[in-house]
Amino acid sequence: MAYLQPLHQRCTFNTERLLIKSLNSQLFNEDSKRLYTRKVLALLTPTVTNSLPSEWQNITSYEEANNWWQQRIKESCFLSIQLKSNNEVIGFVFLYDDETKKRQLDLHIGYLLGESYWAKGYGSELIKGLVNLSSG
Template identity: 35%
Template sequence: MNLSFTTKRLNVIEIDASSSMVEHHQLTIALPTILTPAVVANLPGYFQGIDSIAAAEKWLANMLNECRLLMLQSQQQEVVGLLFIYTEKHDAHIGYLLAEEYWGQGLAFELLQGFINLVGASSQWHKLIAGVDESNTPSIKLLKKLAFDERASKENGMLFFQLDLRKYPLEEGTI
């Protein structure tokens, strides 16, 4: 199942081997401006130091081997962020990030709501699981607002939240 979709302000495009060279190039060029020190501060080491086209090409190739990767574009076709999906049996571990200049505009909510609506009724996944640094209050609030439940486990300063997709579709107005 292709995971591309559109929201009010975002075009979300799955990037994989069949994606156009234009999409790959657009993402590669944008990565050094998106993966800034502030954006990747609490992310694993392999997100750090992506400050050149060469580093971006290598990072992108590695990510495409490890996970499903969705590129977020504004209505003006500018790359504004990423959504990562790591699958494990019937669960999908997700991560997302936005370029710093797009923080606080409600785009992460719009992205995740659109993604949940897409996969909630039609995927083979039972749960979405998101890990977030305990200091990332905006993301914690966002996940709770989207009906993710906090899990009891905490690892290395990371909190984990999960959303049971088998409860979808939700009643109107829940999200």
């Protein structure tokens, strides 16, 4: 049986305008952890989280945001969505792999984008990139 890299290593990819990469690969010191905690606080506005699970809503403190991203890393392959043009983090991808099925990947996908990045085609571009990644 061929060895497969962990999901978070296999799911780093680029699209025309986006860089999608594992958060694990970007959290290498306290400064980077603080940066992502602040990004979570900025992106998880009430409008963005309105239809998301209740524990993803009302994140208003640094501690809550820090706990939120740490929990996402534990439960999923947690990826950042960044603009190629300036490396700005505009959202996150969550991949949940069901490894109970042998020889078949059962992947559940979720993503969120900051409000100011809605209606610009980023979500469609992200999903197309994921589809191309899985079929290539």
